[in-house]
Amino acid sequence: MRVIAARRSQCFEARIRCQPYHNPQGVLVTFVPYLVRSMQGSEVRELTLGHPLLDDYLAFVGARARPNTWLATAYDLKVFFTVVGKEPAQVTAPDVFAFLKAQRAPRLGERVVRLEDGEAGLSARTIARRLSSVSGLFAYLAARGDAGVTRNPVPRGLSSRRPGRRGRGAVPLVRTPRTLPRVLGPDEVDVLLAALRTRRDTAMVLAMLLGGLRRCEVLGLRLGDVRAGERRLFIADGKGGRQRIVPVSSRFFTVLGDYLDSERPPTSVTDRVFVVLKGSRRGRPLSPAGLDEILDGARVRAGLARLTCHQLRHTCFTRLREAGMALEAIQAQAGHASIESTRVYLHLANDWLAGEYLRAAAAIDGQADPTIAAVAE
Numbered sequence: 001m002r003v004i005a006a007r008r009s010q011c012f013e014a015r016i017r018c019q020p021y022h023n024p025q026g027v028l029v030t031f032v033p034y035l036v037r038s039m040q041g042s043e044v045r046e047l048t049l050g051h052p053l054l055d056d057y058l059a060f061v062g063a064r065a066r067p068n069t070w071l072a073t074a075y076d077l078k079v080f081f082t083v084v085g086k087e088p089a090q091v092t093a094p095d096v097f098a099f100l101k102a103q104r105a106p107r108l109g110e111r112v113v114r115l116e117d118g119e120a121g122l123s124a125r126t127i128a129r130r131l132s133s134v135s136g137l138f139a140y141l142a143a144r145g146d147a148g149v150t151r152n153p154v155p156r157g158l159s160s161r162r163p164g165r166r167g168r169g170a171v172p173l174v175r176t177p178r179t180l181p182r183v184l185g186p187d188e189v190d191v192l193l194a195a196l197r198t199r200r201d202t203a204m205v206l207a208m209l210l211g212g213l214r215r216c217e218v219l220g221l222r223l224g225d226v227r228a229g230e231r232r233l234f235i236a237d238g239k240g241g242r243q244r245i246v247p248v249s250s251r252f253f254t255v256l257g258d259y260l261d262s263e264r265p266p267t268s269v270t271d272r273v274f275v276v277l278k279g280s281r282r283g284r285p286l287s288p289a290g291l292d293e294i295l296d297g298a299r300v301r302a303g304l305a306r307l308t309c310h311q312l313r314h315t316c317f318t319r320l321r322e323a324g325m326a327l328e329a330i331q332a333q334a335g336h337a338s339i340e341s342t343r344v345y346l347h348l349a350n351d352w353l354a355g356e357y358l359r360a361a362a363a364i365d366g367q368a369d370p371t372i373a374a375v376a377e
Helices: 052-062 067-084 093-104 124-144 186-195 199-211 215-220 250-262 288-302 309-322 327-334 344-348 350-368 370-376
Strands: 002-005 036-040 043-048 232-235 244-247
Touching: 043 052, 043 067, 052 067, 052 124, 067 093, 067 124, 093 124, 186 199, 186 288, 199 215, 199 250, 199 288, 199 309, 215 288, 215 309, 244 327, 288 309, 309 327, 309 344, 327 344
Parallel strands: none
Antiparallel strands: 002 036, 036 043, 232 244
């Protein structure tokens, strides 16, 4: 088992809290986190931050969440306590607002902003995720009852109720923009597929592009999950632990068969479908970082400005909706717990919106001139 430290802090030892000191801003620092990852092969077995309460919470999260969520939570807590510099029981709401202000501070200068939202600090989604991680920690500590935490210092929102008005409402601490996912056009898909170098890489991309699988679902596929005769894949461990069986185009299974016959090492001891093809890790399961590296290389060769696994998934469901697939069917294919997550593809499918508008416009025009309604029919 390997132990990887993110970076050395001002603590003398990873698992021992440092002696109180004043930082350059004059704030008394009583705790500095130190993120340590214990690895077994390519899998994370343990995450610690050098504090018993935080380490207990990370063990709790690790037992019920996916690896990416676990790692994100650990990093979010590391960032929070690095900024706040206090014991968990000493954290107050003003500390949370100070952290929020620090996250919104310009990263590359006040004149450098993102084109998406015009902000100079971290994105609203990143800040909201970090606040969610911190809120989850304090909810856990309050529920334990033995950590000196009696209430969650992270406000759920700012009260917006006005005198003389009924109802309650709360303004969120962070407003996340409702932006549409980015998808690839048909020409971009063609150049991407042409830029892939192996049948393995093509099969993984087609699993996302034709089947809508998530990155973790592609890498988690096992040989027994492939039902080639039925043209289906069994997703054993989807998001939220939900299982499902999804149909995928025969085009994917043709490429997958070529990969299994000619590229996958016969000496591989794992039953994972997609494995490393070269080097010292030949035959071992491909890691998320490995898949990201493959996609990034293909993106550069294809001349694409942006390419992610989730973008391929969004492209799949957008094209399925444009082809007339029912929203409920897309929800089942995607593995969405709520159909509200699926409705975004209504807006991405241009033909649906244009068709609905034209039918409604024709009906309105027909009320004024019956001959227009007759022509529209």
